[in-house]
Amino acid sequence: MKRPKTTYPDISDILQRKAEGRRDIARRTFGEKIAMMEALRERLAPFKRLREQRRAAKPVRRSGP
Amino acid sequence: MGMKQTLDVINRMEADSVIGRYAIAGAVAAYNYVEPTVTEDVDILIAFDPGHRLQTGLITLGPILSYLKDKGYSDFRKEGLLIEGWAVQFIPVANDLDAEALAAADEVDLEIHPNEGSVRTRVLRPQHIVATALRVGRPRDHLRIVQFLEEEAVDIEALCGVIHRFWLRDAWLTFLRRAGIADPCKIKSVL
Numbered sequence: 001m002k003r004p005k006t007t008y009p010d011i012s013d014i015l016q017r018k019a020e021g022r023r024d025i026a027r028r029t030f031g032e033k034i035a036m037m038e039a040l041r042e043r044l045a046p047f048k049r050l051r052e053q054r055r056a057a058k059p060v061r062r063s064g065p
Numbered sequence: 066m067g068m069k070q071t072l073d074v075i076n077r078m079e080a081d082s083v084i085g086r087y088a089i090a091g092a093v094a095a096y097n098y099v100e101p102t103v104t105e106d107v108d109i110l111i112a113f114d115p116g117h118r119l120q121t122g123l124i125t126l127g128p129i130l131s132y133l134k135d136k137g138y139s140d141f142r143k144e145g146l147l148i149e150g151w152a153v154q155f156i157p158v159a160n161d162l163d164a165e166a167l168a169a170a171d172e173v174d175l176e177i178h179p180n181e182g183s184v185r186t187r188v189l190r191p192q193h194i195v196a197t198a199l200r201v202g203r204p205r206d207h208l209r210i211v212q213f214l215e216e217e218a219v220d221i222e223a224l225c226g227v228i229h230r231f232w233l234r235d236a237w238l239t240f241l242r243r244a245g246i247a248d249p250c251k252i253k254s255v256l
Contacts (some may be wrong), residue, residue: 022100023100023216025100025101026099026100026216026218029176030096030097030173030175030188031175031176031177031178031183033096033097033101034067034068034093034096034101034175034177035177035178036101037096037101037103037104038067038068038150038177040103041103041105044103
């Protein structure tokens, strides 16, 4: 039995815009990139806390008997 | 609190001769050339000071840590010592590649927030960042090399020279094979 052919949307324009965005960011000055990272680190802090809590909650693996 | 203030403290350390010449290395140095990736710490490559060597031959960061403790910086994160919000890793020059990288580091006036003014600092050049990533060789280091190549952020001739001078040809060829990239240095494989 032949599988029905699925038609997927063309996302090349989305990928192109993302690539352009990355290039724009890469072209920013050193200082602008650091400022951006400092702001990003603040926004990401809750995720980092969650990651650390998950790691802390993991049982410690012991090797050998 | 931020990178400007962190670098002010490090510049003060250099002026007070607690450290010798220094330069920003690692992920933050790469910000000067390519799209930034999130990092928790800033690597500071520092000149080796014979006074920091113990009788055992090991290098001690004791004088640096003691100086910073006196200034109120004693909070350690696993990424490094917290100075004005950034975890700082002081990395002494450990090989000839580090020594050349530090000597050739670029002087920059860095302005992060216009209201703070700028800070003078040094940052490693692209060919040394890439060569160091090649030498360390973790998957994330290889990703950084790909970024520099794709964004044409490294002078290929300068990079090939560093690879040749520091015997990184095998690591380079291994990286290229894994990444599926043609060799811009046209090094003959001996593997």
